[in-house]
Amino acid sequence: MSISTNKKFKNIFVKAGNVFTKSELISIANRVINVLITRRIEKEDVVLAFISDEQYLIPAILAFNAFKVNCTIINPDNQNLDVKSIINTNHPKLIFTERQYASKFNGAEIVIVCEDDNEGELPPLAEFFQQLGKITVYDDTIQTLNIKEIETFFNKLDSLLKKDNEIFRLSSDIPYLNYVLEILWAISRGITVVLDDLSDDARLYDYTILKNNNILDFGLFFFGSDDTSQSSDKYSLLFESIKYADLNNFSAVWTPERHFNEFGGLYPNPSILGAAIAMITDRVSIRSGSLVSPLHHSVRIAEDLSLIDNLSKGRAGVSFASGWQCDDFIFFPENYSNRHEIMLEQIQTVKKLWQGEKISIKNGLLQNIEVEIFPKPIQTSLPVWVTVSGKIETFIDAGKIGANILTHLLWQDTNELMIKISAYRQALKDSGFNPLSRQVSVMAHTFLGEDNDEVKNAVRGPLKKYILSSTNLIQSMVKSNIESDKSKDIAGRYGSENTTISDSQLDQLAEIAFDRFFDHASLMGTIQKAALMIEKLKSYDIDEIACLIDFGMSQHEVLKSLTYLNTLKNKYEEFRSPRFPVTISHCTENEIIKFLQKQELKEYLKNQTLIVSDFHTDILKSLNLDVKKMDLRKNINEQNLESIANNNSLEQSFVAEISNDF
CATH class of the missing domain: 3.40.50 (Rossmann fold)
Known part of the structure; x- marks a missing residue:
């Protein structure tokens, strides 16, 4: 018998600033089990623990539970206890203690906890507590608890x-x-x-x-169009930028999911890219932003993310999106009408699978079977965001389930964004979550340089071309700027071409969109100009800027811009x-x-x-x-x-x- 690494045992144990890993605790528990075996301890025998160091006490209790012995624990810090009388009353077959207390047990059979290391396998913790025997605790009072009382x-x-x-x-x-x-x-x-x-x-x-007002995370966000002129190495900018981010302590890299359109066409599968990114980075978080979950099976989502988590040694994260473009739903057409509700259900299913639970699902013979995912993830909990285009109801839904938020500056009025974030924080609080423990990430187009006019002239052509790669984006912009403010919540969503708008109209509208981006909804220009936008956003209670950098500038220009962005980022690093x-x-x-x-x-x-x-x-x-x-x-x-x-x-x-x- 030995204790194994259960999926829920991936947390750490911290005492006085020192960290003890689950493998260290398991090693101690296995040593205790080996002692119980060699000393021929049997089920229902009384075993006593007189241990002050939790690093040894907790593994000992877990080992006693696995062995089904009756566990008696004495509080070593209670000086009023008559230890000799307790021993005479309980007649323990074995006493586990620390060397400093050995003299208290003259004549008794004792074991000093702490020597050799032993790895082993531990049954699921749910089973652990089903195996609990009686636990008696001596402190100011004597209390004996059975498994039912502990479960309660x-x-x-x-x-x-x-x-x-x-x-x-x-x-x-x-x-x-x-x-x-x-x-x-x-x-x-x-x-x-x-x-x-x-x-x-x-x-x-x-x-x-x-909540330090000088703290802000900076990540990189990618959403580049598929430029056929760069057919030889379309992902060079992505990988070189990510290497720079990893070396310079950026918080995360985000890759989206887009289908059947030039706009964002480089990114049909964030999971495959996430696995590739894991192999060339060491520190940066790897986030699917966004994963359109109703286009996928929940089990497949959990498996893919767990694989990324293993390849990256615990750096996977995901922002769930419900999707909006009906043509994308060729994979699961039946999910389109209820996509938002399906996304919320999938988040819970993926979380359960991530935490090691099994779910019931039909196999090829339409029989219900229980499935769990492999490989088991590194992180105990999957970092989860919900992507919000603008609807305040989705902000609130994310708060209710304790998810982080990924949103944007595309067509949202920044004052409206402040109201939505406030509603999200309130929903977190109302649902029992600590509002400060969750994160609001905001995507913003980013390109920095020495002079505002030079930057504006440099980005005008590439950014307008980027905008024109989706005429639906332009049409959304028309509604938000011409028809009414109420249409803004549909803006910034990208789709297929519509030829009803003339080329001259498209160019004119792209110019309007460009001016808005540059002046009011981006980190473009000098460090000083970008800092003013950041101060405004910080006042809206955001935690991270997701900097979209691949909108058509050359690789050389983007990498040079990243050096300015890194300088800006360093001003806001947490000390x-x-x-x-x-x-x-x-x-x-x-x-x-x-x-x-x-x-x-x-x-x-x-x-x-x-x-x-x-x-x-x-x-x-x-x-x-x-x-x-x-x-x-x-x-x-x-x-x-x-x-x-x-x-x-x-x-x-x-x-x-x-x-x-x-």
Whole structure:
């Protein structure tokens, strides 16, 4: 018997700034299992753990569970416990402890945890907890829990807390039973666990999401037309630009999905390109932007992305789009009428497959079978965006499911964009997600140089030709500029040619479109001009600029422009980047009081879900917190105590009680 790497065990374990990988935890668990085998421990035997270091305690508990022994845990930090009496009462067959505690167990059969490494295979964590035996915990009280009670505790945590891309910090001062069980819960859900008292303020920056107004990510976006004059090496610009981005710490590269049209014609399959990009890069995130998911089977989407994730060692991401051009739907014509709803369903299906779950689906004989994807992905959670052309309803839908946003500056009025992003952040909050933990990426045409007029003259011809490669784009522009503002939400969508517009009209309209792009909806011109646009966009609460660079300029010109873009990017790089931005904290009230004494620590509280153990309404009231109470003894029935709202209240905090009394 040994413990294997389950798909949900891909998180990391952080203590005092030190990172412990899942393979390290598994190695320790396997050593414990080997000891149980060699010492002839049998099912239902009592095994005792007296271990203070969670790096050894948690793997030991997992090993005990796999072996189906009765586990007794003693809190080593409780000086009031009579260890000798506990041993005489429980008669453990074996005691696992650390060398520093060995003298407490004179005459007993003990094992010192920590030596040789051993790799092995671990059953699925869902099975793990089905195998749990009895767990007895000695602290200020003695509590014995069976598998049913532990499952109830875990289910209550599931209903209280979101589990998508979360990082969970636990204070060692919370009740010991909660501390142990919540670590086990987080690990079983693929959540990274942080154990740190934050006594060192400098450590705070390892874990805190601060909305620094000087932080902005820059990625590269591609949507180039298929130019038949470059038939020999159509992807040279793409790959050389991406190599530059990878070397210079750009955040991501985006490749779209386009079909049956010259416009965007270089990019019919973002998955194939993503695999190629993975082989020539080391750092940059590789994102399909966008993947028109109703044109594909959900299982195929998950398989392709997982392959990219493996090839890139954990850098895959995807923005889902519903599609709009009916001709594209030759692959799945039946999906066209309900494409938006189908896309939202596919996002959930792909997430389930990514996390290792099986789904039921019909095979060639129309029989229902259970399928899962291989290879298993590297990342615990797939980074997901939803592509939004302009409809505020889609912004809100993305917020409801906790997705990031990919949008554009093509025909959206920037003031309207601000309203839509605000609605998206509110939808995140209303759906239980931390609004600051999700990202708004905005695509903008980009070309920078030394002089605004020189840049404008240089880009005029290529950009107008790029615009003219889709007359539907021009027609959308006509509606947004001539008919009414309400038509803007259909602009920027590209389709097939329409010959009802004359060449002279097309040229005139392309000139109008070009002027708008250059002056109001792009990063074109000098660094200084682009910086003004960025400051405007930052005020709208965006997190990333996706710089579209392949609209017809030569490779030499684009690569030179990237050097200016890199200079601009460096102005907005994050100086203190949190390694593990905590999104959930279980802390004590005393910690909260300390946090509120410093502005930056207040920000620490604002940007996450809070769980509070020693809950005293009157004290929290005096701190002007917006308080809600959760009591696990009452099946997580939410009780609104008092809402004390003012301008300084922690509006994004969620304060709850987890009792150690079930």
